[in-house]
Amino acid sequence: MNGANSITDILALNQDNLIAIALILVxxxxxxxxxxxxFPWLASRVPNQHxxxxxxxxxxxxxxxxxxxxxxxxxxxxxxxxxxxxxxxxATGLALGFAFKDYISSLLAGxxxxxxxxxxxxxxxxVNGAYGKVRxxxxxxxxxxxxxxxxxxxxxxxxxxxxxxxxxxxxxxxMCIADxxxxxxxxxxxxxxxxxxxxxxxAFLQIAQPIFVIVQEKPWGTxxxxxxxxxxxDQQLNFVTDMTxxxxxxxxxxxxxxxxxxxxxxxxx
Amino acid sequence: MTIWEYVPLAEYTPPTPSVKAISExxxxxxxxxxxxxKAQAEPFEERESLKALPAWQLQRIAPAPAWRAAAQALxxxxxxxxxxxxxxHIPLLFIGPPYSGHVEILQLWAELHDWRVIEPPASxxxxxxxxxxxxxxxxxxxxxxxxxLERTYLRHTExxxxxxxxxxxxxxxxxGCGLIGCDSWGWTFLRRFWPEHLSNTLALRAFDxxxxxxxxQALASGxxxxxxxxxxxxxxxxxxxxxxxxxxxxxxxxSDYMQRLAVHSRGILGxxxxxxxxxxxxxxxxxxxxxxxxxxxxxxxxxxxxxxxxQIKHPVMPPGAIRHQAFVxxxxxxxxxxxxxxxxxxxxxxxxxxxxxxxLLQNARVLAESAGFWRVTAQGYPVARQFLxxxxxxxxxx
Numbered sequence: 001m002n003g004a005n006s007i008t009d010i011l012a013l014n015q016d017n018l019i020a021i022a023l024i025l026v027x028x029x030x031x032x033x034x035x036x037x038x039f040p041w042l043a044s045r046v047p048n049q050h051x052x053x054x055x056x057x058x059x060x061x062x063x064x065x066x067x068x069x070x071x072x073x074x075x076x077x078x079x080x081x082x083x084x085x086x087x088x089x090x091a092t093g094l095a096l097g098f099a100f101k102d103y104i105s106s107l108l109a110g111x112x113x114x115x116x117x118x119x120x121x122x123x124x125x126x127v128n129g130a131y132g133k134v135r136x137x138x139x140x141x142x143x144x145x146x147x148x149x150x151x152x153x154x155x156x157x158x159x160x161x162x163x164x165x166x167x168x169x170x171x172x173x174x175m176c177i178a179d180x181x182x183x184x185x186x187x188x189x190x191x192x193x194x195x196x197x198x199x200x201x202x203a204f205l206q207i208a209q210p211i212f213v214i215v216q217e218k219p220w221g222t223x224x225x226x227x228x229x230x231x232x233x234d235q236q237l238n239f240v241t242d243m244t245x246x247x248x249x250x251x252x253x254x255x256x257x258x259x260x261x262x263x264x265x266x267x268x269x
Numbered sequence: 270m271t272i273w274e275y276v277p278l279a280e281y282t283p284p285t286p287s288v289k290a291i292s293e294x295x296x297x298x299x300x301x302x303x304x305x306x307k308a309q310a311e312p313f314e315e316r317e318s319l320k321a322l323p324a325w326q327l328q329r330i331a332p333a334p335a336w337r338a339a340a341q342a343l344x345x346x347x348x349x350x351x352x353x354x355x356x357x358h359i360p361l362l363f364i365g366p367p368y369s370g371h372v373e374i375l376q377l378w379a380e381l382h383d384w385r386v387i388e389p390p391a392s393x394x395x396x397x398x399x400x401x402x403x404x405x406x407x408x409x410x411x412x413x414x415x416x417x418l419e420r421t422y423l424r425h426t427e428x429x430x431x432x433x434x435x436x437x438x439x440x441x442x443x444x445g446c447g448l449i450g451c452d453s454w455g456w457t458f459l460r461r462f463w464p465e466h467l468s469n470t471l472a473l474r475a476f477d478x479x480x481x482x483x484x485x486q487a488l489a490s491g492x493x494x495x496x497x498x499x500x501x502x503x504x505x506x507x508x509x510x511x512x513x514x515x516x517x518x519x520x521x522x523x524s525d526y527m528q529r530l531a532v533h534s535r536g537i538l539g540x541x542x543x544x545x546x547x548x549x550x551x552x553x554x555x556x557x558x559x560x561x562x563x564x565x566x567x568x569x570x571x572x573x574x575x576x577x578x579x580q581i582k583h584p585v586m587p588p589g590a591i592r593h594q595a596f597v598x599x600x601x602x603x604x605x606x607x608x609x610x611x612x613x614x615x616x617x618x619x620x621x622x623x624x625x626x627x628x629l630l631q632n633a634r635v636l637a638e639s640a641g642f643w644r645v646t647a648q649g650y651p652v653a654r655q656f657l658x659x660x661x662x663x664x665x666x667x
Contacts, residue, residue, distance in 0.1 A: 047658075047660070172661055194426065197426050200424075200461070201424045201426050201428065201429070201615070203424075203599070203600065203615070203616050206661075206663065207457065207458060207461075207663050231660070231661050231663075232660075232661055238617075242617055246426055249426070250426040250427075253427075
């Protein structure tokens with residue numbers, strides 16, 4: 001190739017450039033660190049309804065900082081001609097492709113995450129059996145906090161080949177389900193109405209959203225699924241607990257018996 | 270200018286804030302949230318030279334709204350409905366936000382027309398779901414007015430049977446001709462039971478700046494040409510357009526107080542009047558001796574000072590326990606007031622937690638008790654509503 005026979009030939013790694021690169025890296029690091037603190041801080045101080053918007057801004061700004069830093073560094077150390085870029089990208093691509101395949105894949109998936117938005121900070125997602133609220137979206141991985149207050153780190157790499165379940169998809173509408181297992185001998189219409197009222201009268205209910213009562217007959221009895229939306233997705237456990245406790249009390253007042261354990265394992269489904 | 274005007278529910282629009290007011294509110298909210306501004310929480314700094322008006326002067330300058338004229342104006346809106354009332358099987362619904370006077374208007378209207386006023390059921394009757402409460406009050410197809418639909422249910426698993434039976438009777442046309450009043454918050458809950466195609470609903474039009482100025486100025490003059498001047502106490506700007514002899518060459522500055530009052534109160538007259546009532550001040554030497562009351566001394570040309578908007582001590586939501594406060598406020602608004610015992614029944618809070626929240630919100634002047642029922646105060650309503658909006662709660666359309 002004319003004019004650039006090796007990587008070292010095309011890199012302008014003199015002392016001035018190295019100092020400038022170091023300053024760019026430090027500056028980018030400081031900006032990212034500040035960004036990681038400022039957005040969550042802002043999010044904690046705005047009304048709940050705008051919180052997710054601020055949380056989602058952090059990874060986008062971080063990506064912008066990284067991209068600007070990379071462009072500044074690359075243009076400083078090489079003359080960005082077509083030949084130079086081909087040589088540089090070929091060499092780095094080959095090296096990184098072998099050594100950090102998964103890491104690079106996660107980084108790329110992280111960029112795609114910011115574009116496609118399969119999950120955002122504040123979303124409730126389930127990936128590979130882990131269910132929780134997205135706390136942050138990093139360059140390589142997302143962190144979720146489960147209902148048991150455990151942090152799970154999920155590499156963005158999962159985006160390529162895993163099913164990702166998003167409960168609220170950027171909104172505040174997260175459907176919750178309370179299950180009731182009843183003895184089959186009862187007035188189903190009456191119970192359905194009673195359970196509907198249980199959800200409707202919950203202080204946690206988002207009244208603007210619909211309520212559903214799904215009834216399924218099973219070999220062991222009748223399965224009721226009471227589906228409704230809480231005002232705050234974070235209140236899902238309290239909401240389900242509230243519906244369950246008040247639902248049981250209401251069913252007991254209607255003299256409805258609850259299903260007993262199945263005779264044979266596996267019959268519950 | 271027509272003060273009392275009724276509009277279909279879908280056409281109701283509260284006053285909208287100006288860009289200036291939006292930006293100022295936004296900055297004030299930012300300052301409050303980020304800890305820089307405490308102005309809202311500080312008590313109103315009374316200027317030494319000004320003092321609150323004595324009760325008798327307040328009564329004269331800013332008497333409580335008399336709803337009789339509103340009740341009479343309702344006739345105009347209901348002219349066709351009344352003419353055709355024999356064939357009306359579905360009652361008309363009159364929806365109003367808290368302190369909008371819809372209950373008083375309906376009661377006075379019923380009195381004017383000699384229609385029977387139906388009293389709301391007791392809490393026990395709501396739980397029992399027994400319609401005998403109603404059948405005792407509706408007799409011989411006489412027309413009726415029921416101003417308190419929101420008292421016909423409790424947000425409790427056993428508190429919805431009565432409202433369902435009541436609506437069943439309404440749809441079936443068994444109750445004859447009637448006029449139902451409902452609080453706007455109760456309606457956000459009860460409209461789930463009301464078919465959308467039955468859109469026979471109306472509301473009192475919101476009081477925008479112009480209407481509010483006209484009404485409050487008319488209240489102050491008592492229907493006479495008294496020429497009282499209302500000026501803002503910090504800058505002397507005129508709250509109402511001054512008389513022509515005062516306005517020299519059009520150079521009189523006009524205060525934005527009324528615009529802010531209309532927006533803050535969401536066009537609800539009872540709330541606007543309460544704030545207005547508490548904003549009036551007077552110079553000590555202009556106070557008229559009490560013995561002069563009997564002589565009905567006029568105050569022509571005198572100035573009544575109005576506290577500037579920024580110095581009015583609006584209630585502020587207490588910090589902490591946000592979820593519990595929201596439970597209590599939302600439940601109270603949905604039912605247009607509840608007893609402490611009922612609050613514990615319709616929220617997931619224990620009796621102790623309810624008591625604690627009531628104490629907290631009462632101290633913040635957001636709640637007040639009347640006849641055993643806790644209600645959101647008129648001054649606390651705007652802040653309580655905004656608090657619920659900020660926390661994602663569904664709110665009324667008013």
